[in-house]
Amino acid sequence: MTTETTGPTGLADAPPAPGTDLGLSRDDLLAMYGLMSVARAIDERMWVLNRAGKIPFVISGQGHEGAQVAIAYALRKGHDWMVPYYRSVASLLTFGMHPREIMVAQFARAVDPSSGGRQMPGHYGTAERNILSVSSPVATQVLHATGIAYAAKLRQTGQVAITYLGEGSSNQGDFHEALNFAGIHKLPVVFVVENNGYAISVPMNLQSAVEDIAVRGAGYAMPGIIADGSDVLACYQIGRDAIERARAGEGPTLIEAKVTRMTAHSSDDQQTKYRSVDEIEAMKGSDPLPRYRERLRAAGVLDDAGEQRIGEEARQVVEDATDWAEAQVDPDPITAQQHVYAAAPPARMDDSLWRSARFMGDGGPLHAEESDRS
Amino acid sequence: MTYIESIRETLREEMRRDETMIILGEDVGRKGGVFLATDGLFDEFGGDRVLDTPLSESMIVGASIGAAVNGLRPVPEIQFADFILPAFNQIVSEAARLRYRSNGAFACPITIRAPYGGGVHGALYHSQSVEAYFAHVPGLKVVIPSTPHDARGLLRSSIRDDDPVLYFEHKKLYRSVRGEVPDGDYTIPLGEAKVVRAGTAVTVIGYGLMVQYALEAAELLEPEGVSVEVVDVRTLRPLDGETMLGSVRKTGKAVVVYEDNRFGGFGAELAAIIAEEAFDDLDGPVVRVTGPDVPGVPYNHDLEEWFMPNPERIADAVRRLADY
Numbered sequence: 001m002t003t004e005t006t007g008p009t010g011l012a013d014a015p016p017a018p019g020t021d022l023g024l025s026r027d028d029l030l031a032m033y034g035l036m037s038v039a040r041a042i043d044e045r046m047w048v049l050n051r052a053g054k055i056p057f058v059i060s061g062q063g064h065e066g067a068q069v070a071i072a073y074a075l076r077k078g079h080d081w082m083v084p085y086y087r088s089v090a091s092l093l094t095f096g097m098h099p100r101e102i103m104v105a106q107f108a109r110a111v112d113p114s115s116g117g118r119q120m121p122g123h124y125g126t127a128e129r130n131i132l133s134v135s136s137p138v139a140t141q142v143l144h145a146t147g148i149a150y151a152a153k154l155r156q157t158g159q160v161a162i163t164y165l166g167e168g169s170s171n172q173g174d175f176h177e178a179l180n181f182a183g184i185h186k187l188p189v190v191f192v193v194e195n196n197g198y199a200i201s202v203p204m205n206l207q208s209a210v211e212d213i214a215v216r217g218a219g220y221a222m223p224g225i226i227a228d229g230s231d232v233l234a235c236y237q238i239g240r241d242a243i244e245r246a247r248a249g250e251g252p253t254l255i256e257a258k259v260t261r262m263t264a265h266s267s268d269d270q271q272t273k274y275r276s277v278d279e280i281e282a283m284k285g286s287d288p289l290p291r292y293r294e295r296l297r298a299a300g301v302l303d304d305a306g307e308q309r310i311g312e313e314a315r316q317v318v319e320d321a322t323d324w325a326e327a328q329v330d331p332d333p334i335t336a337q338q339h340v341y342a343a344a345p346p347a348r349m350d351d352s353l354w355r356s357a358r359f360m361g362d363g364g365p366l367h368a369e370e371s372d373r374s
Numbered sequence: 375m376t377y378i379e380s381i382r383e384t385l386r387e388e389m390r391r392d393e394t395m396i397i398l399g400e401d402v403g404r405k406g407g408v409f410l411a412t413d414g415l416f417d418e419f420g421g422d423r424v425l426d427t428p429l430s431e432s433m434i435v436g437a438s439i440g441a442a443v444n445g446l447r448p449v450p451e452i453q454f455a456d457f458i459l460p461a462f463n464q465i466v467s468e469a470a471r472l473r474y475r476s477n478g479a480f481a482c483p484i485t486i487r488a489p490y491g492g493g494v495h496g497a498l499y500h501s502q503s504v505e506a507y508f509a510h511v512p513g514l515k516v517v518i519p520s521t522p523h524d525a526r527g528l529l530r531s532s533i534r535d536d537d538p539v540l541y542f543e544h545k546k547l548y549r550s551v552r553g554e555v556p557d558g559d560y561t562i563p564l565g566e567a568k569v570v571r572a573g574t575a576v577t578v579i580g581y582g583l584m585v586q587y588a589l590e591a592a593e594l595l596e597p598e599g600v601s602v603e604v605v606d607v608r609t610l611r612p613l614d615g616e617t618m619l620g621s622v623r624k625t626g627k628a629v630v631v632y633e634d635n636r637f638g639g640f641g642a643e644l645a646a647i648i649a650e651e652a653f654d655d656l657d658g659p660v661v662r663v664t665g666p667d668v669p670g671v672p673y674n675h676d677l678e679e680w681f682m683p684n685p686e687r688i689a690d691a692v693r694r695l696a697d698y
Contacts, residue, residue, distance in 0.1 A: 057614075081444065083440075087451075112477075113477075113479070114476070114477075115475055115476060115477050116477030116478075118474065118475055118477060119475055123475070125476055125479070125480070126479065127476070127479040127480055132440075132443060132480070133475055133476040133479065133480055134473060135468060135471065135475065136466045136467075137463055137468075140436060140463060140464060140467060140468050142436075143432065143433055143436025143437050143439070143440065143464065144436060144437075144439050144440035144443065144468070145440060146433075146436070146437050146440060147436065147437035147438060147439055147441040147442070147443070147444070147448075148440040148441065148443060148444040149440075150437055150440070150441050150446075151440070151441040151444035151445055151446045152444060154396070154422055154423075154441075154446065155394075155444075155445055155446070157444075157445075159444070161440075161444075171430060173460075174432055174433075174436060174464075177428070177430040177432055177433035177436070178436070178437075179431065180428060180433070181427070181428065181430065181433050181437060184428070212446075248381065290393020317411035338478065339473050339474050339475075339476075340473070340474055340479055340512050340513055341473070341513070341515075341537050341612075342473070342536035342537050343536075344479060355650060355651050355653070356647075356650040358652060372692055
């Protein structure tokens with residue numbers, strides 16, 4: 001298979017209504033801009049909350065939003081499956097997750113639909129939206145998406161699974177095993193590698209013997225496509241084509257979105273130890289948000305009033321989500337025992353009445369075997 | 375019916391009963407598995423439901439997790455328990471934690487079958503006992519049957535269970551043990567041990583092949599007037615502590631038998647529970663009969679014999695404890 005490079009579609013030759021050739025309406029163009037704006041505003045607020053001491057941890061997606069919104073935009077919400085990773089906020093918003101649900105995970109409150117306050121921020125998922133729960137070991141999810149796609153094919157549901165990972169994760173064995181299996185069975189799955197050039201601190205030249213992760217698609221008989229993550233419409237086209245291809249039974253696609261990580265890896269990382277000030281300054285030029293905004297303005301899709309309105313809406317959404325999330329209650333420690341297993345175990349293995357439990361007293365470990373009793 | 379016939383027929387019946395069930399693994403299709411545990415299933419159910427996979431254990435389990443999330447009930451086979459380690463991350467970080475980390479939103483109903491155990495000239499990498507790695511992990515269930523009857527009842531319960539189950543089958547039992555297997559749709563609940571031989575002097579506790587050896591040891595000791603009670607753990611997690619403790623409280627003496635390396639083996643947990651919970655009723659130390667602490671079962675016949683616990687060794691330990 002070939003590796004194709006789809007470059008920026010370019011401002012100079014943009015038609016008056018860009019994206020119409022892709023079937024996108026002006027509302028779609030603005031909706032994508034709105035999603036990117038909300039994702040950015042949520043992300044920026046997370047850092048403020050972290051610096052204010054209100055939330056202990058932030059993992060960020062700034063710089064990835066254009067690729068995330070655009071590649072996911074053609075998915076069918078509530079039908080297809082999204083298997084995200086920890087930088088996927090903009091993808092999740094595009095697939096229907098509510099900003100309140102994102103923000104309540106930062107505060108780890110009881111009503112957090114992703115985990116009930118059990119997981120670190122960034123580990124999102126909701127069953128009713130077909131968004132699979134995220135873990136921290138990287139690339140495990142790539143196999144899950146492949147299995148979801150196998151079930152979709154066997155059950156003939158017409159679903160497409162899309163999964164996301166960083167380029168660092170693409171060096172794990174699970175990535176190889178997943179693409180191989182998906183390639184063998186031509187599964188309806190789209191693999192999206194968001195290549196921001198760093199696995200925490202390790203640069204691309206120490207991560208991969210090849211410059212482009214997309215070329216690895218050839219090893220699994222699937223197209224490997226490079227997308228410029230700052231070119232939103234190019235990303236949309238590549239994502240849409242891959243999703244349609246999967247749905248038509250033509251097999252998986254590997255997309256490598258070249259993006260920029262505009263923040264440190266996380267709130268616990270000091271990126272100036274391994275990135276130069278010049279590099280950090282220069283990457284602002286690849287920020288997808290202003291680039292897409294200027295493109296919409298140049299085409300007359302967005303004017304001052306529209307820009308102001310969308311910006312104000314994003315601010316309001318974040319205000320509402322933050323206020324609401326912060327006001328929610330913390331989970332009761334007793335809930336930490338729940339959902340270890342589907343059902344409470346039979347009474348005969350209830351060890352709470354055993355002698356050793358009495359010696360433990362109130363400070364003893366909560367017996368997982370007693371879960372789901374409350 | 376043999377132990378492996380019982381497993382094969384149960385797989386066949388469950389696939390007929392539940393069209394969402396799939397089997398996937400290495401050589402499980404046309405070949406019917408290296409031990410023939412899935413023989414004939416490919417012909418009946420087709421290659422989409424009895425799927426030959428690449429040599430990718432992490433994929434076998436990882437894809438099973440995804441398939442389970444999207445409406446299937448996968449029963450993956452790991453060809454030998456020794457080769458389950460590449461899938462350890464998928465089992466422990468993913469399958470075991472999916473329900474907990476999603477606050478109950480997602481389930482992971484998969485049953486991972488794997489042949490384990492020594493005594494079949496399998497050497498270091500076709501003989502291991504790996505149950506302790508997994509029994510340690512909340513969220514997983516671990517099942518090891520010792521008879522054809524239990525193999526069927528426990529496999530039915532495992533497949534129908536909504537949590538991830540590791541179902542380990544002792545290779546030496548596959549064709550060496552025969553037993554009555556009723557036709558009916560019976561199940562054995564996960565989390566119920568069984569007293570498989572009644573006695574009064576010493577309780578021997580084990581699972582898998584070691585239950586058969588414990589029963590042989592009991593036969594050896596009967597002429598000597600040593601009455602042995604044998605408890606088959608059957609489900610390592612969730613553990614039925616009460617059946618084991620009930621027996622030990624009666625006899626006052628306990629021998630825990632496991633084939634795995636002694637140090638930190640699953641039987642160490644059993645010994646700890648007995649020491650904590652039955653202290654007042656004990657008339658002697660809790661004794662372990664186990665494999666030695668070497669990194670594997672050696673190939674040469676004499677070396678393998680040296681490694682494996684056997685009825686004579688169990689009988690020796692019981693005899694000494696009975697005299698304590």
